[in-house]
Amino acid sequence: MRIGMLTGGGDCPGLNAVIRAVVGKGESQYGDNFLGFLDGWRGVIESATTPLDWDRCRDILTIGGTILGTSRTNPYKVEGGVQKVLAALKANAVDALIAIGGDDTLGVANKLTAEGVSVVGVPKTIDNDLSATEVTFGFHTAVQIATEAIDRLRTTAESHDRVMVCEVMGRHAGWISIYSGIAGGAADILIPEQPFDVAEVCERLKARSVGRRHACVVVVAEGATPKEGSFSVASGELDQFGHVRLGGIGNLLAEEIEHRTGFETRATVLGHIQRGGTPTAFDRVLATRFGIAAIDAVHNGGLGTMVALQAGEIVRVPLNDAVSEPKLVPHEFYEEVAAPLFG
Numbered sequence: 001m002r003i004g005m006l007t008g009g010g011d012c013p014g015l016n017a018v019i020r021a022v023v024g025k026g027e028s029q030y031g032d033n034f035l036g037f038l039d040g041w042r043g044v045i046e047s048a049t050t051p052l053d054w055d056r057c058r059d060i061l062t063i064g065g066t067i068l069g070t071s072r073t074n075p076y077k078v079e080g081g082v083q084k085v086l087a088a089l090k091a092n093a094v095d096a097l098i099a100i101g102g103d104d105t106l107g108v109a110n111k112l113t114a115e116g117v118s119v120v121g122v123p124k125t126i127d128n129d130l131s132a133t134e135v136t137f138g139f140h141t142a143v144q145i146a147t148e149a150i151d152r153l154r155t156t157a158e159s160h161d162r163v164m165v166c167e168v169m170g171r172h173a174g175w176i177s178i179y180s181g182i183a184g185g186a187a188d189i190l191i192p193e194q195p196f197d198v199a200e201v202c203e204r205l206k207a208r209s210v211g212r213r214h215a216c217v218v219v220v221a222e223g224a225t226p227k228e229g230s231f232s233v234a235s236g237e238l239d240q241f242g243h244v245r246l247g248g249i250g251n252l253l254a255e256e257i258e259h260r261t262g263f264e265t266r267a268t269v270l271g272h273i274q275r276g277g278t279p280t281a282f283d284r285v286l287a288t289r290f291g292i293a294a295i296d297a298v299h300n301g302g303l304g305t306m307v308a309l310q311a312g313e314i315v316r317v318p319l320n321d322a323v324s325e326p327k328l329v330p331h332e333f334y335e336e337v338a339a340p341l342f343g
Helices: 015-030 041-045 081-091 103-113 139-160 175-183 198-209 249-261 271-275 281-299 319-323 331-341
Strands: 002-007 033-037 049-052 096-101 119-123 163-168 188-190 216-221 265-269 305-310 313-318
Touching: 002 015, 002 041, 015 033, 015 096, 015 281, 033 041, 041 081, 096 103, 096 281, 103 119, 103 319, 119 281, 119 319, 139 163, 139 175, 139 216, 139 265, 139 271, 139 281, 163 175, 163 249, 175 188, 175 216, 175 331, 188 198, 198 216, 198 249, 216 249, 249 265, 281 305, 281 313, 305 319, 313 319
Parallel strands: 002 033, 002 096, 096 119, 119 305, 163 216, 163 265, 188 216
Antiparallel strands: 033 049, 305 313
């Protein structure tokens, strides 16, 4: 078979490991040949391609990012985009397409199945917010990077007797913030699922500092918002999937904390550092397992599905189930595991 492959959305540690696994097993076991579409769905629209084979892919396991490039292009928001996608797949004699991405990329893949496109999805997002899979590759690496940053910020906080606010990624889901915050011993963790009261945060920090230095780290997800709506953190700009461009909550929160408590407070925004660089061993293995399962799905009746991790096993789930709704941090998890550790 002639199989196309693309990576869409934000870059993520482990993308190249998936590509390597797909090509490795596809060539050796099934005799497939592969074509990579450059820069996500934009590459399909423009029919921008590159050949993929084992010689090119054998040594990319540890490399971060994606050798195929990526974008946030949405064919359904581009005039004639869907027709161009269908034409490109036909012109390049693509029998099946493996789409590696998050809810936006796989949402497009799901819609294209109704157009007759043979697609298999691979879940990728450092936010870990895709339904139907327990974890996505890239999440573990992002948490590890954020945790190491919190550890380092703590030493500065203690040296200067400051509050350090660490802003991490997480538009709608606070998985990175809650996992790294717990692992890093944060004094408070603010997530999108739980609108926070700035006054309560400051009171907890004041109570914590009684009789001791007030040095601590507060972890906040980029999508977290205050209950009272006292400040705006969004630029108002939208991407092609309708997402507001976020960023800035960390700096605004630091200013508010210092104003209300009198504690010297500084902010650090980790941003793209969380999703750059080499993947952890866990993500290399998970991405490899996903890649192998994806090429098997192409050949064994798995078209229109996404490979997923459930109870330690790699399974197939309908693409529609994977993108129907985001996987958010449950209120119970936040209250039972994270909240008791604040302060």
